[in-house]
Amino acid sequence: xxxxxxxxxxxxxxxxxxxxxxxxxxxxxxxxxxxxxxxxxxxxxxxxxxxxxxxxxxxxxxxxxxxxxxxxxxxxxxxxxxxxxxxxxxxxxxxxxxxxxxxxxxxxxxxxxxxxxxxxxxxxxxxxxxxxxxxxxxxxxxxxxxxxxxxxxxxxxxxxxxxxxxxxxxxxxxxxxxxxxxxxxxxxxxxxxxxxxxxxxxxxxxxxxxxxxxxxxxxxxxxxxxxxxxxxxxxxxxxxxxxxxxxxxxxxxxxxxxxxxxxxxxxxxxxxxxxxxxxxxxxxxxxxxxxxxxxxxxxxxxxxxxxxxxxxxxxxxxxxxxxxxxxxxxxxxxxxxxxxxxxxxxxx
Numbered sequence: 490x491x492x493x494x495x496x497x498x499x500x501x502x503x504x505x506x507x508x509x510x511x512x513x514x515x516x517x518x519x520x521x522x523x524x525x526x527x528x529x530x531x532x533x534x535x536x537x538x539x540x541x542x543x544x545x546x547x548x549x550x551x552x553x554x555x556x557x558x559x560x561x562x563x564x565x566x567x568x569x570x571x572x573x574x575x576x577x578x579x580x581x582x583x584x585x586x587x588x589x590x591x592x593x594x595x596x597x598x599x600x601x602x603x604x605x606x607x608x609x610x611x612x613x614x615x616x617x618x619x620x621x622x623x624x625x626x627x628x629x630x631x632x633x634x635x636x637x638x639x640x641x642x643x644x645x646x647x648x649x650x651x652x653x654x655x656x657x658x659x660x661x662x663x664x665x666x667x668x669x670x671x672x673x674x675x676x677x678x679x680x681x682x683x684x685x686x687x688x689x690x691x692x693x694x695x696x697x698x699x700x701x702x703x704x705x706x707x708x709x710x711x712x713x714x715x716x717x718x719x720x721x722x723x724x725x726x727x728x729x730x731x732x733x734x735x736x737x738x739x740x741x742x743x744x745x746x747x748x749x750x751x752x753x754x755x756x757x758x759x760x761x762x763x764x765x766x767x768x769x770x771x772x773x774x775x776x777x778x779x780x781x782x783x784x785x786x787x788x789x790x791x792x793x794x795x796x797x798x799x800x801x802x803x804x805x806x807x808x809x810x811x812x813x814x815x816x817x818x819x820x821x822x823x824x825x826x827x828x829x830x831x832x833x834x835x836x837x
Contacts, residue, residue: 510570513558516835520551543823550827553600557799558792560604591636607798686758693762699729700762708815726813727751756811779805800824
């Protein structure tokens with residue numbers, strides 16, 4: 490266990506972890522392959538297995554831990570090891586995007602940023618990094634457009650790899666996305682997603698039946714503590730608001746797939762809905778607790794310290810862009826349990 494005197498020493502003054510790069514990569518590849526849905530073909534068992542995978546062997550969290558290892562050992566890896574890591578990350582982005590995800594590249598970028606912040610007193614960017622970021626904006630927009638089209642097709646029918654490539658080709662070559670109701674409109678709709686915080690704050694009383702401690706407790710029981718069956722029939726808070734927007738009746742897990750929507754509440758909207766003006770004090774206490782926890786982290790190796798720091802930064806980021814404290818609780822527990830598994834069987 491580290492002492493207070495060396496806990497905040499610069500990265501170069503801390504003993505380096507001598508992990509096996511290929512073993513760590515293999516752990517991620519295994520987590521990704523194991524994370525495929527419907528492995529058993531039996532609905533109840535697959536639901537229980539998915540719960541176990543998300544909690545103990547979450548491929549996204551394993552990816553994050555691997556990125557932390559890669560970032561802080563970059564100069565110690567061989568040329569071929571670096572290339573292998575980068576190829577795996579790019580492959581993850583491509584495969585996840587082809588499955589309909591619109592945020593795979595953003596997730597990897599954010600993970601790299603948190604990993605860099607965890608090991609640096611200050612983070613600096615060179616001009617070439619900024620220029621590269623600007624050049625990536627059009628690519629990100631195109632990826633968002635064809636990933637959105639893939640989600641549309643996948644929602645109604647199974648899409649083969651050849652059909653996916655055709656969708657990508659049409660998305661890039663078609664001029665329909667320039668129209669008001671095309672994909673450019675979807676991009677601005679996505680930006681407008683942040684308006685939900687304002688909506689929640691402005692109509693706090695209308696959502697009081699959802700934003701209250703009993704509802705959160707019931708949501709936690711139904712969504713995280715009872716996999717395979719329900720007790721209170723309460724969707725997660727983020728999934729429940731759509732019932733209020735469109736007067737679908739009482740929120741229910743039985744119909745949540747039919748009316749599915751996941752609203753980004755943000756910490757500001759959610760705290761105000763829960764605590765009113767007392768949320769100002771809640772903001773301060775949240776920041777204070779995260780800072781104290783960050784400074785008091787203990788570790789047995791440098792990579793363990795950076796993993797813990799980066800995971801904590803990610804939790805704070807997810808809280809700011811909150812999809813609900815009930816959702817965040819599950820994600821936080823999953824991060825911790827996946828890290829414990831990784832530390833026990835990989836960081837040895």
